[in-house]
Amino acid sequence: MRRAFLLVRRRLISSIPVLLIVIAGTFLLLEAAPGDAVDAYLLSIGGGDPVLVQSLRESYGLDQSIPARLWLYVSALVRLDLGWSVVFDRPILDVILERLPNTLWLMGSAVALSFGLGSALGIVAGARPGSAADRALSIGSLALYAVPSFWFGLVISVVFAVQLRWFPTSGIETIASGKEGFARARDIAWHLVLPVSALGFIYLALFLRMMRSGMAEAWRQDYALAARAKGLARSRIVVRHIARNALLPLVTMLGLQAATMLGGSIVIESVFAIPGFGRLAQEAVAGRDTALLTGIIVVSAVLVILVNLLVDITYALLDPRVGATEAAA
């Protein structure tokens, strides 16, 4: 436990400068955008007189220099204040926190699907490298990996929602259904089946291929030969010796893929009209709400850091060698 704690502390400290770079970089990038939130607001209400414009800019702090505003932004951020969204006319943090759970459900389920099914199929492929099952799964996963996720989402929604009517086409739950508790959870799960499949199946291929190549590598190791020489049953060798050792790199991959998956959910949420974090990013772009977009990027960076932290802890628990030298020191 002490090992994991030291690891977490070191990771958190080292991620502070990285997060600061993200904040400053995003702020400067979006600062370069033509027009600001006040322009966007004026456009939406049909213009205003210069006095109003001036007072609006002052109230948002937009009349100050860029470094001063960056400083204002960072110091507000420390107090968990992400600013005010012009599009939603609400605090940005509230808007983001409202949307975040939908995306976390979508991503979490997609990760579980791709990791679970991907590693299971990877074990099937890697149990006998070069077999017919192995070749079929390798080619199938490569084809799957080449599919654009949003297009895959459209295709499965045509088949399973429009033609077969098994699942709803869009949304996160039935609107104004008045469902509570378990019935509501079931309703949401029902709505999530297609989007989770669209997001999860693409990444499934990645885990399958990694698991397979890890196992093919493990078969060549001496301990695999020793296990076979001992006369252990093949199924036992596959599960206890080969697959187990090939599983660790997949955990690392999970952390590396966190950012990619978060990006992928933007398009999937658009395809299935899920009011999540990704859709919010799109709405921020459409409404020219730069403060909201900055907030979204910063929060997603924090999310990715947290996911990687979780992965590190899992890894430390699975592999006793990780962080052992530090704990001893």
Next chain:
Amino acid sequence: MSVLARTLRSPEGAIGLALLCLLLLMALLAGVIFPGDPLAIVGPALLAPFQDASLPLGTDRLGRDVLAELVHGSRASLTVGIAAAFVALTIGALVGTLAGFAGGLVDEALMRVVDAFQIVPSFLLALAFVSVAGASLPVVVFAIALGAWTGPARLARAEVLSIRERDYVAAARVVGMRPLEIALREVLPNALPPVLALSSVIVASAVLIEAALSFLGLGDPNIVTWGSMIAEGRNVLRSAPFLSIIPGVALMLTVLGVYLFSEGLAEALARRKARG
């Protein structure tokens, strides 16, 4: 036997190369096969595929030739894929070489920047960049490269760290070459091959990101792209699903071609290495 011949001998390599050649032909000859504007209205709206010999893949909502759009759309995918990979590899190789060669504080600072780019979802970054700079082909290329250069940078740095201790680098120093000259003329060329191996993955993901951007309406509005065709077809998804399905299949075959070819190539190179 040459590497190309070896690549062609594996089924993956042969199929991949065939797909890529077909794509290249489509992109190069688009103006010859379909000389007019692919966005011009040529027939009745929503004609299904295989009904009219002059419009083999049918027409979209506005009566535009789907096949002409498809052939012209290959240009956007190919251009963005290759250009984005080129920009990403160039930035990555330069930053990685600089970080690895300079070491110390410069290395530390550059690698933190790499970390920062890695924790922001590259699609979100591309979305934000396009929304700031306006949707045009060069902007889309740069936006995609912005999220893809970190992999090459890390790899180049790792290569440089091992190369800079070699004898020929020491020799260059003794001869009196300036550090920047050594970094660019001695170290970088030798660090490049493993970094270039990343290019297929970057091309493939760039094609997919470009498609997703134009699907969301953030591509260059003046050119046909497969992503925008899918988005356009989405409006009539129930009545004419073929409009979305056809460009999606083209995208999939393109990306698959890149993967298959790179797999065949990697296998061929590994076999040559094993023999040599």
